[in-house]
Amino acid sequence: MMLQRKNRLRALSLGAVAVTGALALTACGSDDNGDGGKASGNPSSAAAGSIKCDDAKGQLLADGSSAQKNAIDAWVKEFSRACGVQINYKGAGSGAGVTSFNQGQIAFAGSDSALKPEEVAASKKVCKGGQGIDLPMVGGPIALGYNVPGVDNLVLDAPTIAKIFDSKIKNWNDAAIKKLNPDAKLPDLKIQAFHRSEDSGTTDNFTKYLIATTPDNWKYSGGKAWQAQGGQAASGSAGVAQGVKQNSGAIGYFELSYAKDMTTVAINTGAKTPVKPSTDSATADIAAAKVIGTGKDLALQLDYKTKAEGAYPITLVTYEIVCDKGNKADTLPATKAFLKYIAGEDGQKVLTQNDYAPIPAEIIAKVRTTVDGLS
Amino acid sequence: MDISTTTDAPPPTPQPPVAEQKRAARGATRPGDRIFLGLSRGSGILLLVVMAAIAVFLTYRAALAISDDHGNFLTTFEWNTNLTPPSFGIAVLAFGTIVSSVIAMAIAVPIAVAIALFLTHYSPRRLSGPIAYVIDLLAAVPSIVYGLWGALILVPHMDGLFGWLNDYLGWTGIFSWEGGAPRSMLTVGILLAIMILPIITNVSREVFRQVPRMHEEAALALGATRWEVVRMAVLPFGRSGVISASMLGLGRALGETMAVATVLSPSYDIQASLLNPGGGTFAQNIASKFGEATPLGRDALIASGLVLFVITLLVNGAARAIIARRKEYSGANA
Numbered sequence: 001m002m003l004q005r006k007n008r009l010r011a012l013s014l015g016a017v018a019v020t021g022a023l024a025l026t027a028c029g030s031d032d033n034g035d036g037g038k039a040s041g042n043p044s045s046a047a048a049g050s051i052k053c054d055d056a057k058g059q060l061l062a063d064g065s066s067a068q069k070n071a072i073d074a075w076v077k078e079f080s081r082a083c084g085v086q087i088n089y090k091g092a093g094s095g096a097g098v099t100s101f102n103q104g105q106i107a108f109a110g111s112d113s114a115l116k117p118e119e120v121a122a123s124k125k126v127c128k129g130g131q132g133i134d135l136p137m138v139g140g141p142i143a144l145g146y147n148v149p150g151v152d153n154l155v156l157d158a159p160t161i162a163k164i165f166d167s168k169i170k171n172w173n174d175a176a177i178k179k180l181n182p183d184a185k186l187p188d189l190k191i192q193a194f195h196r197s198e199d200s201g202t203t204d205n206f207t208k209y210l211i212a213t214t215p216d217n218w219k220y221s222g223g224k225a226w227q228a229q230g231g232q233a234a235s236g237s238a239g240v241a242q243g244v245k246q247n248s249g250a251i252g253y254f255e256l257s258y259a260k261d262m263t264t265v266a267i268n269t270g271a272k273t274p275v276k277p278s279t280d281s282a283t284a285d286i287a288a289a290k291v292i293g294t295g296k297d298l299a300l301q302l303d304y305k306t307k308a309e310g311a312y313p314i315t316l317v318t319y320e321i322v323c324d325k326g327n328k329a330d331t332l333p334a335t336k337a338f339l340k341y342i343a344g345e346d347g348q349k350v351l352t353q354n355d356y357a358p359i360p361a362e363i364i365a366k367v368r369t370t371v372d373g374l375s
Numbered sequence: 376m377d378i379s380t381t382t383d384a385p386p387p388t389p390q391p392p393v394a395e396q397k398r399a400a401r402g403a404t405r406p407g408d409r410i411f412l413g414l415s416r417g418s419g420i421l422l423l424v425v426m427a428a429i430a431v432f433l434t435y436r437a438a439l440a441i442s443d444d445h446g447n448f449l450t451t452f453e454w455n456t457n458l459t460p461p462s463f464g465i466a467v468l469a470f471g472t473i474v475s476s477v478i479a480m481a482i483a484v485p486i487a488v489a490i491a492l493f494l495t496h497y498s499p500r501r502l503s504g505p506i507a508y509v510i511d512l513l514a515a516v517p518s519i520v521y522g523l524w525g526a527l528i529l530v531p532h533m534d535g536l537f538g539w540l541n542d543y544l545g546w547t548g549i550f551s552w553e554g555g556a557p558r559s560m561l562t563v564g565i566l567l568a569i570m571i572l573p574i575i576t577n578v579s580r581e582v583f584r585q586v587p588r589m590h591e592e593a594a595l596a597l598g599a600t601r602w603e604v605v606r607m608a609v610l611p612f613g614r615s616g617v618i619s620a621s622m623l624g625l626g627r628a629l630g631e632t633m634a635v636a637t638v639l640s641p642s643y644d645i646q647a648s649l650l651n652p653g654g655g656t657f658a659q660n661i662a663s664k665f666g667e668a669t670p671l672g673r674d675a676l677i678a679s680g681l682v683l684f685v686i687t688l689l690v691n692g693a694a695r696a697i698i699a700r701r702k703e704y705s706g707a708n709a
Contacts, residue, residue: 092667190554196446197641199457199667223457224667232640232652235663239526246531247556279453 026300053083056337058330063090063108064097067201067255068318070262071356072110075342085334094201094318095224101321103125107331108339109321114292114299123323124126130325130375133297135367139286139357141277142206142314144265145258146243146251148172150187152193155180157268158313162210162217164251165193169231172249180268188218193242196250197233199224205316206253212304213313256282257355267314270307279348281312282357289317291363292352296324296370298363325375332374339371404541433681440674448678452641454660456672465679467643471560471654472683475635476628478564478649483572484621490572491579492605507580514573522637525566526558530638533557533565537650552650560641561649563656566638567631571624578623582616583609622694629687658681661669 049215062072063104069091076087090096090112098119099107104126114134115123123132144161146154156164160176163169169176172189196203203226210218222225234243237254244252245262256277266274275281288306293299304313320339327335342349348358441448444463451464490510494503534557542550590608599607636659640652655663661676668676 095667095669194554197636198663201667221458225455225457227455229642229644232558233556233642234640235636242526243556243558250556341483 004214019108025272046179050344051079051082051335051341052337053085053371054333054337056083056334057083058085058334060085060087060108060331060334060338061106062087062097062108062110063092063100064149064321065094065112065201065318067112067140067316068110070257070354071138074350074354075347078248078346079338079341083334085338087334092201095199098321104328107322107328108136110318111321112204112316112318113321113327114297117319123321126326127222127323128326132321133324133370134293134299134319134321135343135370136286136298136317136363137320137339137357137367138318138351139282140316140318140355141256141279141282141312141357142202142209142253142316143256143259143277143287144251144267144314145241145254145262146160146265147244147248147262148187148189148251149248150182152263153179153181153266154184154263155266155274156267158210158213158275159217161265161267162214162329164191165195165210165231166218166228167193168217189249192243192247192250193231194234194240194250195228195231196225196237196240197226197235200254201318202237202255205207206314209304210316221263239362246368255355260355267312269311269313271309271311273309275310275312277312277314279352279355279357281310282315283360285310285311286310286314286357287360287362289363291366296373298366299368300363308347317359322374324370324373327374336374339374340368343367343371378621379480393647402432414539430684433677433684436674437681440671440678443671444675452645452673454664454666457669461671461675463496463675465682467645467681468655468657468660469686470645470681472656472658472686474649474654475560475563475567475656476625478561478579479567479571479628480621480625482565482568483575483624484617486568487575487620487624488574488579488617490576491583494576494580495583496601496605496609502623508661510573510576513569514577518570518631519633519637521566521570522634525562525638529566530556530558530562533562537561540650540702548647549649551648555652556636556640557650558638559648559650559652560639560646561641561655564649566634567628570631570634571627574627575617575624578620579613579617582620586612602693618694618697622691624689625689629683629690630658631656632662636662 026182035177045087049329069089072087072089072091073257076089080086091110094109094111094113097106097114098111100106101109102119102122102125111134115132120131124130144156148154156176156177157180159248160169160180163176172191178186183304202223204222204224207218207222207227211220211222218228228231232243232247232250234240234252237258240252240254241258244250251265256279259277264277266276285306285308286300286302288303288311289300290303291298292301299319300317302315302317306313320336320342322339342350343359343364348364351358358364443461444451445460446453446462446463446464450466451462452467454463455461456463490506498506537557538553540550544550545552549581570594590612591604594604596607635656639655639659641655641659641663642653643655644653646653657679661680664672664676
């Protein structure tokens with residue numbers, strides 16, 4: 001009897017813990033919403049004066065690339081403060097974003113790679129009379145962060161990078177690295193190359209660079225999954241950056257925002273001075289990109305082999321994907337106003353503050369024209 | 376047991392009419408009874424329906440994926456669902472799942488049993504309450520928190536242990552270390568051991584607490600020391616309970632996702648050494664690959680989930696068999 005009552009008490013207290021836990025969680029959840037609601041009720045706030053809302057209203061759902069999530073979040077904060085439109089960008093990954101877009105669940109998708117032909121074909125069902133198009137909005141350098149005691153200005157070139165990440169160069173005092181860094185005191189230290197453990201657009205873009213510049217040293221087919229053997233895998237850019245910070249002898253690749261408090265590799269591209277990753281050097285690289293999209297599609301072909309001064313070659317461009325024609329009537333005004341804002345000067349300025357690279361003037365001008373013509 | 380004894384003595388009341396007697400014998404006349412019967416039967420059926428639905432869903436999607444697999448689903452050492460032709464296999468995942476769980480069990484079970492024995496038979500009563508409470512708290516920590524703790528605190532502090540193992544046991548091959556960051560199966564096993572410790576401890580403690588006082592006192596009366604009491608009265612009585620507790624822990628270790636995904640450095644090859652990074656587990660692989668998975672990729676992950684489901688069923692079946700075999704020796708059913 002005693003035992004029973006004890007158990008019941010325990011069950012009750014467990015239940016109570018669970019309930020309070022759930023309450024606490026929902027409280028956290030609703031906090032966000034409350035914030036958004038408050039912001040939307042207060043449209044006359046500063047800093048948002050230049051955003052044209054037109055007749056944007058309601059709520060937008062969007063999903064896609066996690067690489068541009070921070071940029072979108074910064075934009076959404078400004079935009080919803082100005083126009084009272086709530087935009088819910090999930091950042092579940094480029095693949096998930098394109099899938100939801102082609103199922104008509106979201107107003108626009110973010111993606112690290114341009115739509116494939118079969119995805120364009122699928123989008124025609126959702127975009128009545130039109131198709132899905134790629135609009136480059138966010139650029140970013142992929143930095144190579146490293147942790148080698150006593151070495152501050154490491155310079156590498158594409159073949160060396162490929163060999164390091166393919167476990168062909170295993171020690172920091174390797175002759176190939178010495179040749180590129182004649183003045184550095186390279187220690188006798190095992191190299192630990194960190195890559196992403198999950199499929200990722202960052203991996204895709206990084207390996208695209210290696211495939212384009214040094215196919216002899218990087219014989220893999222590329223893609224979002226890491227294919228080389230050896231090295232260390234960590235989950236997320238944050239995990240890779242953490243791994244590099246924790247382990248002496250480590251090197252890893254991630255977006256610039258994760259590289260703030262570490263040393264980054266300058267790339268010897270063949271230009272006079274090796275190039276460090278920065279928002280400016282990435283924009284300089286994107287400026288050399290070719291538009292390969294047809295019609296209103298503005299998909300870009302990046303020039304990984306660039307030798308231009310100050311152009312950082314390992315760069316990614318992420319797109320917003322919308323219908324050129326046949327966007328849903330209830331979400332079109334808000335989508336258009338939001339895209340106008342992010343492609344505008346103020347929107348692109350927000351990017352630099354968040355360690356992303358703005359899209360160069362010539363290309364962003366085309367994006368603005370296309371956004372104006374969305375219907 | 377009690378019910379059968381009461382029927383021996385019929386109450387000396389006047390005999391009710393025959394029809395009423397029959398109804399009383401059937402017993403299910405009151406609405407409360409009927410509702411309760413319906414609810415409990417419904418719950419039982421619901422459980423079966425849910426299980427069947429999960430099994431059908433898993434099998435269907437898994438069959439879709441396996442039919443498209445150009446590798447051998449059981450022996451291929453890669454997981455490339457995006458390539459044409461796709462090629463993926465669960466060999467590495469099955470190996471990693473089992474190895475990490477075995478390490479966790481080898482560490483956690485002895486410690487958990489020792490803690491439970493201490494709490495029930497050695498510690499002063501005033502101390503055992505707070506300790507039990509702290510262990511309960513350990514069980515309530517979410518696994519991602521264990522993962523973060525593992526990645527930020529445990530991994531950087533494993534260097535010493537790994538170096539020692541490499542120096543003294545490196546010749547076995549199982550404990551050789553190339554000096555990479557210690558994000559390996561052994562670290563995962565240690566983290567999992569910490570995670571499953573509370574559940575095994577709690578269940579074992581409850582079992583040990585129910586050892587009949589008479590058994591212990593009898594042993595003491597025969598001149599047994601406290602250790603002999605534990606060995607002869609407590610452990611045999613609790614054996615099946617400890618096995619059940621371990622299976623609960625093993626279930627958690629087999630299915631642990633976020634903690635493994637945060638700590639392990641996964642790859643699709645099997646490392647002979649437990650100290651070198653590499654390998655993977657089913658749940659970790661699903662968590663890593665689900666975000667960017669294509670439809671085929673999802674089906675492939677579901678197929679791997681089905682294998683985990685089967686492994687868990689086998690483990691549970693084995694545990695039940697062990698418990699059933701030991702039933703006659705244990706006092707749990709007395």
